Amino acid sequence: MRHFILPTLLAGLLCACTTTPAGPLDAEARFDEALSVAASWHSQSKAMAKKVMEEYGPPDQILSDLLVWNSIGPWRKIAVWDTEDYGFSDRGGPDTLEQTLSYAVPRDKRKDLADFSDEISVSKEGDEVSVRGNSEALNFLVLNLAHEIVQGAKDPADARLFYDRVCQLSQAGKSSPYTQGLLFSPREQPLPPQL
Numbered sequence: 487m488r489h490f491i492l493p494t495l496l497a498g499l500l501c502a503c504t505t506t507p508a509g510p511l512d513a514e515a516r517f518d519e520a521l522s523v524a525a526s527w528h529s530q531s532k533a534m535a536k537k538v539m540e541e542y543g544p545p546d547q548i549l550s551d552l553l554v555w556n557s558i559g560p561w562r563k564i565a566v567w568d569t570e571d572y573g574f575s576d577r578g579g580p581d582t583l584e585q586t587l588s589y590a591v592p593r594d595k596r597k598d599l600a601d602f603s604d605e606i607s608v609s610k611e612g613d614e615v616s617v618r619g620n621s622e623a624l625n626f627l628v629l630n631l632a633h634e635i636v637q638g639a640k641d642p643a644d645a646r647l648f649y650d651r652v653c654q655l656s657q658a659g660k661s662s663p664y665t666q667g668l669l670f671s672p673r674e675q676p677l678p679p680q681l
Contacts, residue, residue, distance in 0.1 A: 516544035
């Protein structure tokens, strides 16, 4: 009898441990879950999360302090963090929005990009560039200027001056094509040489 009870008990335990995984959430459920998570975030982070969801739909990944979209629009990845609000800075608020492109950055241009802006990061392989800021418009501006640096059209000092001028014009109610979208196609960039 003991020989019969032990295998039956083990089989029952195994059946209880194996459950069918829940299916992926549909878009509406992900949207609702992301709104629920962001509801407890700091005000500027919450506003950024809502704005990105309005533009790109529900995120693909939802964590307590991070929302992530993968391969949407020109972006390889978009991330919105819950960051602490702070007063007005030269960029106007916390850097809650990171956007990543597939973009080849040659080794000899990486220092120039770092000299231009600390908001830019280049992947170790040099095949992605990310920018972290407080608006998509400013991220477009930084990336468009980074592209011009990589292409040799501007040096870091010229790009910083141009950035400051566009920001001043923006505060005066004027717009620039540099803040409206990418002025280049990131996928047309050649891959950096492998060393």
